[in-house]
Amino acid sequence: MALSLSTKLGLGIVVAGAIAFLVLSDTGEGVLEYVYVEKVVEAPERYEGRTIKVHGIVVKGTIQKARGSTGDYRFTVEHEGKQLKVHYTNIPPDTFQEEGEVILTGRLVGDTFESDDMSAKCPSKYEEQQTIDQDRKT
């Protein structure tokens, strides 16, 4: 004897309900747009005020590090010839350095990208372990 139609229907409702609950309660947390520097520089109005990820290369000689308990960083990132100023207020990963590739999470405020989250790739040709992720937890 197989399951009755009403049992099957009931199961269907439970499954659909569970999926609907999960999807409806999803706030989209954790999902971010990911762009290269030039896209932001070319169309800043599209990204202003939204949290996004920006990928670029740290321009040599631009890293300024504030001493003391305020400890923050200012530097410029570049990609495809376009440059973007960054204000970073968090602990940078070990691999953060000049001419290194970085992926910053934050929002564009005026002409500066305000970020408190970074992953960085090491410029050396290291095959494994190129990025040390900082945003690995929430």
Next chain:
Amino acid sequence: MALSTLGTASVLLLFLLAVATLCLSAVGATRRSERLVEASVQGMHAVFGVAVFASMLLVYAFLSADLTIQYVQANSHPAMPIFYKVTAFWGSLDGSLLFWVLLLSGFSSLSIRANRVRHRELIPHAVATLAIILAFFAGLLVFLKNPFEPFSVLAPEAITTGKGLNPLLQNPYMIFHPPALYLGMVSMAVPYAFGMAALVTGQVDSRWQNSVRRWVLFAWLFLSIGLILGGLWAYEELGWGGYWAWDPVENAGLLPWFTCTAFLHSIMVQERRGMLRIWNILLVIFTFFLTIFGTFLTRSGVVQSVHAFGEDPLLAWSFGMFMIVIVVGSGALLIWRRPLLKARSELESVLSREFAFLVNNWLFLSCSIFVAIITIYPTLTDLEGFRSFHNAYLHPIFKLFDSEAKELTGRITIGPAFYNHYMVPIGLALMLLTGIGPLVAWRKTSGSALVKQFTFPMVMGIAGLLLAALLTPIVQWTHLDSVLEAQGLSLWSARLQSVRSWTGLAGFSLCAFTAATIAQEFYRGVKVRMKGGRRGVVEAFVGLVVKARRRYGGYIVHLGVVLMFFGFAGNAYKIERKVGVYPGDEVQLGEHYTVIYEGAHATQDWQKDMLTVELTAYDDDDALRTMREEAKAAGNEPLPPAKRYGGKIGTLTPGKWWYYQLPEQPTTEVSRLMLPAGDIYASIADVDMTTGWTRLNLYYNPLVNWVWIGFSVLLIGGVICLGTRKGDAEGAAN
């Protein structure tokens, strides 16, 4: 002859032998020629022999530091301890592929040998399938990624010393993490090969499964070990205070684990009731596919990840083609043999063991499909074509659920928060099933049996819920209350919206429920045995486990999972502080702990410069802090230090190391204090040696050690199951 020439020749021979084995077995099977089949079996053993030889050559190249070989030059360094020189063999892409071939050929040889007599008809087809997989990987070695590739222009003076294994990977867990994961992934090829052989020959009764069940369990155990070691490594080495972050390559290992776990459960339904026969073959195919998919994710550089090996389009295409071959080939076979795979009985009731297993399977499969799609999704959004597809067809659907859903204009990233939103509830549902499964009977459960079975676990579950509600920190709640009261929301809706503590409480409650189920099963089993044979408790217990290893080993695995979930639930109460401090400063960590920064000092050894920060952790509480704050308010400087009140717990010494071989990439050295209720965990991000100013990451991870303890229990249970003897199957299904 140069080592590189000999190595290249052996890799080529490996490939040719695999192809020859494939031809022999295919021709042998069609002509039904015993001699050809036997030759193909010997060919399989020969492939293994050559793989061993090639691997030994590569290890020798590392030990003798043969810098004419590119792979050795890139991954070796004279200062590296000998242990890591050996493990450098699989430390990078080319060598890891050779390692893959070595394991696969070893398992192929072994499984063919073990089943040579028992399942003679399956052998040629299993050999052929395994030979195809071997030829694919050996082909990659020959045509794309030869680990013995010498430098093209031999100018010895230009060859510098090797770069060495990344210091981050020079950790004991890293010696065992990749091989364990590889063992798990690679051995999935064996069940797949026998599954395919069963389909080709049409012998789709459960015999083929009997010969692979232990392989699947073996693979599952090693996958589990690999995953947990990876977590431990991340926890102790990376310094972000956690062990799992849904990184694409972590997911790659988890995907086959999900489907493999599903199979280990659903196979019991087939044994017992003759149901789910197509489903089981599908699971085996899917699991194998996911191991290849996972390898593809890791090796081709299509996803951005901590572990990614760098981009390689040619390799990505090769894997892509191979995956298509697997799907089309296996799919066609399955459709062809579908008439033979009809279920022998039907589901009778939702209150049955088989239904519990079925739901378990749906959930595990949903997990793996969900995680697979989400892992690959960011990569897809990078493609213009996919974006237009998304905006035209998927976006309207998303719009139904979320009116603010935006069209895709570029690549997106998906972080752990998204995964957790879906996976935590599914995980809890699985925990619930782990508790329910053993309580319901096969076919259907009567009302009186339900009461008898569920009373104790239900009571314990409710008790667990109440106890957890009393004992767990209510910090988030009180905080949330004040915030939401200001917004005019009731206390209850505020509490319901506090999802983190909701999942924590549900987790604790379900742990209690499931633990009670397991305890009840053991209690009843032991009681029966004590009565039956007038045995003592211990004797009866041991006898019970030995007599029905699969069943009680399985329960022990479940117990391990319960303990791990206990640890996961603690995650909901994690405390995190990122602060900049000067020597003498104190940092509060939750309600109970205060950490004082004592100072920093620099040292060095022959391998590296080390910078170490000294922290002292104290037992503290709000009352003591209030006293200090009052003293501060009253202007009673200097303030009474924390240590005068609370007891000292211990010292933490997080640091930063600069290896001489790789000075531009310092490593973070984590320090943690293991306490019964959780870990105090510290890492440093930045130190200014002139002022002593330090940026500290401090974490309090409640119950985290239960994850490792639970895993040890799971391992014990798994090994007990693995030791199943013939004829144990009935015990398992009971």
